[in-house]
Amino acid sequence: MYLKADEDDAAAVQRCLEGKTEAFEPLVARYEHVLFRVAVRMLGNVEDARDATQTAFVKAFEHLHRYDPAFRFFSWIYRILANECLNQKRARRPQVEVDPELAAQGGPFEELDQGERRRRVQAALLELAPAYREVVVLRHFAELSYDEMATALGIPQKTVKSRLHTARQQLGARLFGWGR
Amino acid sequence: MNTQDDARLDAALGELTGAEPTLPAGFRPAVMDEVRRREDDVARTRRATVNGEGGPMSKKVMIGLAAAAAVVFAVLAVTGFPPDLGGAQGTIGQAKRYTAPQIAEGDANIGDPAVQQFLQSETFAALMADPDAVKLLANAELAQALGDQDLAAELGRSRFADDLAALEADGGLRRLLQDAEIVAFMRNELRTYLDDEALRRFLDDAELRTRLSQADLRTRLRSATEADLRRMLGNADFARYLAGRHTLRYALADEAMLRAMLSADLRTRLRANWFAQALRSPVLLRALSDPGVAQALRAPAMLRALADPGFAKAIRSAEFASAVRAAELRTR
Numbered sequence: 136m137y138l139k140a141d142e143d144d145a146a147a148v149q150r151c152l153e154g155k156t157e158a159f160e161p162l163v164a165r166y167e168h169v170l171f172r173v174a175v176r177m178l179g180n181v182e183d184a185r186d187a188t189q190t191a192f193v194k195a196f197e198h199l200h201r202y203d204p205a206f207r208f209f210s211w212i213y214r215i216l217a218n219e220c221l222n223q224k225r226a227r228r229p230q231v232e233v234d235p236e237l238a239a240q241g242g243p244f245e246e247l248d249q250g251e252r253r254r255r256v257q258a259a260l261l262e263l264a265p266a267y268r269e270v271v272v273l274r275h276f277a278e279l280s281y282d283e284m285a286t287a288l289g290i291p292q293k294t295v296k297s298r299l300h301t302a303r304q305q306l307g308a309r310l311f312g313w314g315r
Numbered sequence: 316m317n318t319q320d321d322a323r324l325d326a327a328l329g330e331l332t333g334a335e336p337t338l339p340a341g342f343r344p345a346v347m348d349e350v351r352r353r354e355d356d357v358a359r360t361r362r363a364t365v366n367g368e369g370g371p372m373s374k375k376v377m378i379g380l381a382a383a384a385a386v387v388f389a390v391l392a393v394t395g396f397p398p399d400l401g402g403a404q405g406t407i408g409q410a411k412r413y414t415a416p417q418i419a420e421g422d423a424n425i426g427d428p429a430v431q432q433f434l435q436s437e438t439f440a441a442l443m444a445d446p447d448a449v450k451l452l453a454n455a456e457l458a459q460a461l462g463d464q465d466l467a468a469e470l471g472r473s474r475f476a477d478d479l480a481a482l483e484a485d486g487g488l489r490r491l492l493q494d495a496e497i498v499a500f501m502r503n504e505l506r507t508y509l510d511d512e513a514l515r516r517f518l519d520d521a522e523l524r525t526r527l528s529q530a531d532l533r534t535r536l537r538s539a540t541e542a543d544l545r546r547m548l549g550n551a552d553f554a555r556y557l558a559g560r561h562t563l564r565y566a567l568a569d570e571a572m573l574r575a576m577l578s579a580d581l582r583t584r585l586r587a588n589w590f591a592q593a594l595r596s597p598v599l600l601r602a603l604s605d606p607g608v609a610q611a612l613r614a615p616a617m618l619r620a621l622a623d624p625g626f627a628k629a630i631r632s633a634e635f636a637s638a639v640r641a642a643e644l645r646t647r
Contacts, residue, residue: 175336253330275332306324
């Protein structure tokens, strides 16, 4: 759903390469929300997500001459953001973690209050390995199709589906005790 | 995991969807401020990459692109590309013409019947009556360049004249040829690329030819090549020149044209001495950047003269030089 404006993107990139920096603004406007949402779910922290998203845009601008217009702009900038999120994760531990007591209790998820449910879902997401976390984030929070995910991640659709299946199994195990 | 489990997990993830944090206020202006702050550095980096200073990979890519650009540019800028687009028949004809013996110094003399015939022709009279043509021919070096029979034949093509007219109309050609980097590229690097074994292998590659014959790939190649050219050369005038030329689009879109571009005949022509000399000639480059010369080159009298087989011989004769001097004095 975010990949409909490929021609506009290519034209904007071309204008930037011709020295018209203001042409970058529509690209920021088009992708800032989706990239920020992805970053929040990848990092679990709004401030970090803001920094990662801003850095991704700035790096994209700096390396626009390396962007290949044969591919979608979103796919390219998403890879920059994903790398930035990984860098930030290495630099600091996630600030939202599963409460060991709650995890041990294993009480019915649906009986928790809404704030706690949200906290636990986010924490379960952060516990996933990055390769699994990103498929869940792209599918559920960026609302990409399998085809769009495959393009953005640079992997076959079949692999996307298989990773998503595994990721959901792991989430289910953490949230609902599946497989115990 | 069954459907019920799936729904339960979707609902859990939906808890977060309903609580998406909003982007902090001022995010976009902050990004654009940062981008503008880095504008100059970025421009320098891009120029460095274009100039091959961006490390081994970017230099390799740059050389590949430059080679492709050199071929496309050379073909279109100087030859206007063969108008007989067809297949083998046109190619064989071209090859025959370009393997014809060159004019030797002794060929052009006063007693040469071809020269005499040309000097007595209406074409010659019209040429001498045209002040622009006379001015052009009064430049000895330029006249000598035009006297090359192959170059004369190419310049006499109508498509060249059309392209020249279009370029000259918006001042693009003059700006292009006044750009030191472009001129240096044409004079030095282009020659290197044309002599490059790797480029010849690239053009000779059977797989490439097969792939180019596929419509889908051709379409992608067309857009990619144009974008790459624009990016690589990083010169706004040159970019407009390449992007705006109908011949470039046509060449890259047309299967016959692609076949011709990969033909042995074309490779021979690109490596021909006259062609390389013409491209490297500072006189010709300077002359082409002069609107007066461009106008003279597409004057009907000049076009007729260039198409006349006697012109290339006549232009080297003493009689011709005298006639030009006399005509020049009259027009002053």
